[in-house]
C-alpha cells in the first residue's frame with residue numbers, strides 16, 4: 001500500500017464502461033481540488049496494432065488460439081508495476097497513449113494503432129489514477145493489487161458488456177459486428193483467466209444489470225439505458241461503509257447482502273459520488289499527513 005502518493009485503479013474489460021466511470025472520478029477530483037495524473041491500461045500494451053496482428057498470426061501458426069490483448073503476455077505488466085511502485089514512492093512516473101482512431105490521431109499526431117512516445121507525469125500530483133484491463137492483476141511475476149490503494153471493478157453482466165463493446169467499437173472504432181464478435185471469442189480464454197480473477201481483489205465492484213431482454217446481444221439495436229438497468233454495488237470489506245445513509249440518500253436502492261446494495265441504473269453517478277468521495281478524501285488526507 002502506497003501512502004505518500006496513493007493510487008486508484010479502475011479495472012474492467014473492453015467496453016465495460018471504465019472510460020465512462022473515469023468521468024465521474026474527474027468530477028470528484030475537480031470538486032475536491034485534487035490533482036490526479038491519469039494513465040490508461042492501453043498504454044501498456046506490448047505491441048502496436050500491426051505487430052499485434054503479426055504476433056497473433058505467429059502464435060496461431062504454432063497452435064496457440066488463446067493469445068489476445070487480455071493476456072498477461074500481450075502487456076507490459078512489469079513496466080506498469082514499476083510505474084505504480086515508482087509513483088507510490090516518489091510521485092513520479094511515465095506513460096504514453098495508444099492511439100485507437102482518427103480522432104485520437106488528430107489530437108496526438110500519431111497514426112491510429114500506434115503509441116505516442118513515453119512522457120513523464122506532471123509534477124505535484126496528489127494521486128495516480130489508472131483505468132484499464134489489468135489494474136488488480138496478481139500473477140507469478142507481478143502484484144499490481146498490492147500497489148493500488150483503492151481498487152474499483154466495473155463489470156456489467158456479460159451480455160450487456162458485449163452489447164456495449166459491439167456498439168462502441170462499431171460507432172467510434174469502425175469495426176463491423178462480425179469483427180467485434182471474433183475479437184470477443186478470441187479473447188474469451190484470457191477473459192476467464194486474466195480479467196475475471198481481478199474482481200475478487202477489487203475493493204468495490206459496480207455491476208450493471210439490464211432489466212430488458214438482452215438474450216441475443218449480437219442483434220441488440222441499442223445499449224440498454226440507465227433507466228433500463230440496475231447496478232449491484234459490492235464492497236469487499238463492508239466495515240465502515242454507512243449503508244443506512246446510502247439507502248436513505250439513493251432513492252429506490254436496497255440491500256441484498258450484508259456487503260451489497262442495489263441501485264437504479266440512473267443513480268450510478270450519484271452513488272459513486274456518495275461512496276467514493278469520502279474514500280478519496282481519506283486517501284489524500286492520509287497522504288498529506290504521511
Ligand SMILES: Nc1ncnc2c1ncn2[C@@H]1O[C@H](COP(=O)(O)OP(=O)(O)OP(=O)(O)O)[C@@H](O)[C@H]1O
Nearest residue numbers: 012013014015016017018019020164168223225226
Ligand atoms: N452506465 C452506462 N449506461 C449506459 N451506457 C453505458 C454505461 N457505461 C458505459 N456505457 C456505454 O458503453 C460503451 C463502452 O463504454 P466505455 O467506452 O466507457 O468502455 P471502456 O471500458 O472504457 O472500454 P475500453 O477499455 O475498450 O476503452 C460506450 O458506448 C458507453 O457509452
Ligand SMILES: O=C(CO)[C@H](O)[C@H](O)COP(=O)(O)O
Nearest residue numbers: 013014042049069098113133
Ligand atoms: O479496447 C481495447 C483494449 O481495452 C482495444 O481492443 C485495444 O486497445 C487494441 O485496439 P485495436 O485492436 O483496435 O488496435
